[in-house]
Amino acid sequence: MSGLRADCASCSGLCCVALPFGRSADFAVDKDAGTPCVNLRDDFRCAIHSRLRERGFPGCTVFDCFGAGQQVTQVTFAGRDWRDDPGVAEPMFAVFAVMRQLHELLWYLTETLSLVAAGPVHEDARRLLHQTRALTGGGAEELLALDVSEHRAHVNAVLLRASDLVRAGAGRRKDRRGANLMGARLKGADLHKTSLRGAYLIGADLRGADLSLADLIGADLRGANLAGADLGTSLFLTQPQVNAATGDAATTLPPALERPRHWF
Structure with missing residues (x-):
């Protein structure tokens, strides 16, 4: 890439x-579009880059x-x-x-x-x-x-x-495009070859789930628990999606993606 x-x-x-961003769980302050963040240094680097989550800016790490x-x-x-x-x-x-x-x-x-x-x-x-x-x-x-x-x-x-x-051969039962799965209990779920395009998986429990060859384009993984999940061959997974979730050393990711530092 x-x-x-x-x-x-x-x-x-x-x-x-x-x-722009607003004061929330993701950002400690309000900021309008076109206005420099209070943490932006003169050399265009972030003054708290290594401490963003601790200082109330987890949204920046996503x-x-x-x-x-x-x-x-x-x-x-x-x-x-x-x-x-x-x-x-x-x-x-x-x-x-x-x-x-x-x-x-x-x-x-x-x-x-x-x-x-x-x-x-x-x-x-x-x-x-x-x-x-x-x-x-x-x-x-x-x-x-x-x-x-x-x-x-x-x-x-x-x-x-x-x-x-x-995903040929997945069948109709594997089509969960746009599904509302917020907070869903999917621990250990077989989601192999499932289409989860645009699905809402906010806060979902996906511990140990099989997401191999699952289409995750546009899926909202904010706060999803991916501990031990298999995403090694997931389709169209991006770094921002991974950054927005939580996982651990047992979570398998595609080679092109990095394991977030905030994962446990």
Whole structure:
């Protein structure tokens, strides 16, 4: 997943400025969009990065830009930043929102090409991958004029076909798309090849669950307990989803994802 991991040293702290958040269990203070976080240093680093959860900012540890921050800073705006050049602030923040969506799509398409069973859609996935990469290299005006929803729809059609191919034989009982499973007791559940696209799994007990080849694209895993769960071959799982959940040393993750530091 080269280029799809955040490189904060090459970014101008965009996620700490462009995005808004409200005082809650996830954030200790209120912050408007376009306003620098109180913890953002002059060098664009976070002053409490290693203590975010302890200081009341667990929401920051969940977010991941898929490398969009450095792309916007270094490529779209050629190294300029919103502090030294205030005139680029507004378009830079707006482009960041678009770029993050495009980079997330690049993540999914790259994974699709690694799925052997999804071979019949590899040609379409490769075409969309090249197209999406080309879009990320466009100028600010071009990116802001892009209909991201339309492009996402084209990509999603391929991702859905890829999922169906990989999960062939799952049967209707394995379709839990968009299901409300908040707080569900799914300890040890057999969710192999289950479609959980867009499912609400907030606070669900998934300890020891078999999520191999389960489609987790868009699934809300905030506060879900994944201790001992098998997600090693889960489809379209992302770092933000993993960061939002809890797990332990026995939780199996796909090779492309990192075990969060806050897991026990």
